[in-house]
Amino acid sequence: MKQELISIVVPCYNEEEMIPLFYKEMEVVRKLLSAEIEYIFINDGSSDETLSVLRELSKINNKRVRYISFSRNFGKEAALYAGLRNALGDYVTVMDVDLQDPPELLPKMFHLIKEENYDCIGTRRVNRDGEPPIRSFFAKRFYRIINQISETEIVDGARDYRLMTRQMVNAILEVTEYNRFSKGIFSWVGFKTKYLEFKNQERIAGETTWSFWSLLKYSLDGIVSFSEAPLAFASFVGIFSFIGALLMAIVIMSRTIIFDNPTSGWTSLVVLILGLGGLQLLCLGIIGKYLGKTFLETKRRPIYIVKETEKNNC
Structure with missing residues (x-):
């Protein structure tokens, strides 16, 4: 019987320091899974040595590591869509390379989606320790506002980190709109979903490229995309x-x-x-x-x- 395949979609923008650390952690987790893994790193127009790191990693592990490099920076939403579109797995997960999405949750997510007949196992943060207070304040207000004015429920603290069945991924790929807001699209397509809670974890190395203003713009795009x-x-x-x-x-x-x-x-x-x-x-x-x-x-x-x-x- 052919072993099932999990595709790990990892958007990267100026993450040369984090990619080796992420891969090392994921290789530990891979041994705990009863499935094969393929990595799909998306280089979103990085200006550092991210692409060189991915080239080297792919040479060493060419059967397991794939990458897609954009011609310029198109944004995380485009990177997510590219990863989902090119994933070959029976199951697909989306993860941030900064290790703020705990890799150790993946075996439990795989068990739940297999044994309890879920279509998606998502994750949500129960706190925002380590974040600037003003960012945490506006994030909470955003979830409260968008859930009041939109018919699509977006779970407070939900991360893009989730494990999905091939059927759900195919449904997401049918949503081909240019202005994408993945958190809303994941909820809009439906399917049976369960959320695992975890405490916020700070990135190990490198610096986040998400400023307060970029997050504010992203939240406004989400409101426009899912509410009139x-x-x-x-x-x-x-x-x-x-x-x-x-x-x-x-x-x-x-x-x-x-x-x-x-x-x-x-x-x-x-x-x-x-x-x-x-x-x-x-x-x-x-x-x-x-x-x-x-x-x-x-x-x-x-x-x-x-x-x-x-x-x-x-």
Whole structure:
């Protein structure tokens, strides 16, 4: 009977220090699995020696280590999609190379997905120790907001680290949208999922490339991708502004006609104009965000471009 295969998809961006450490840890875990493993490292346009490290690792372990190198930096979402698309395994897992996704959980995940008939075993952090307080605060607010305004539930603290069946992976690959938000897509496709909890672990080496602003932009992309609530907000702001202006006009006309009290106060007028102008620009910005996403979808550009794979390194 042919042994089952697990594909390990690992996005990498400037991770020359972490790749050997990650591979060493995963090789320890591999011996505890009753399945074969293939590694698929995605070099997302790194500017350091990440590609050289992957070339060397692939030469030494050419039957087990594969890599895909992009022509430039396309982002983690593109890297995830490329990895899933090229994975050959009966099961596929997505992991960060920084070892903040505990490799030692993989045997338990494989056991659960096999023995308890799950389609996906995900992971979620129960704390955020080691993170800047402002990042933790906004992360919690993000999950609360998006679960209130979206029909797709996204589990608080959920990581991309998960083990999925081939059927679920194929369903994810059918979602070919250009503007991808994988946490939402994993939930949107459905399938029976169980989450394992773990305490946050800090990276061993190297520095994270995720700044506060990049995470904020990523969260806004997630809201736009899985909720129309901001558009509804823009509509309601317009309606309430119009009603408020109409009521103020009635009050001013009444004061002038009944009490012969001429309207005065340039300061209040300027404040009103600036306030309403600001709301209009906010609403235009919200609409523009959705329009921009639509524009990118209609271009039908490829999600990523491959420059090199392990096959070029033979």
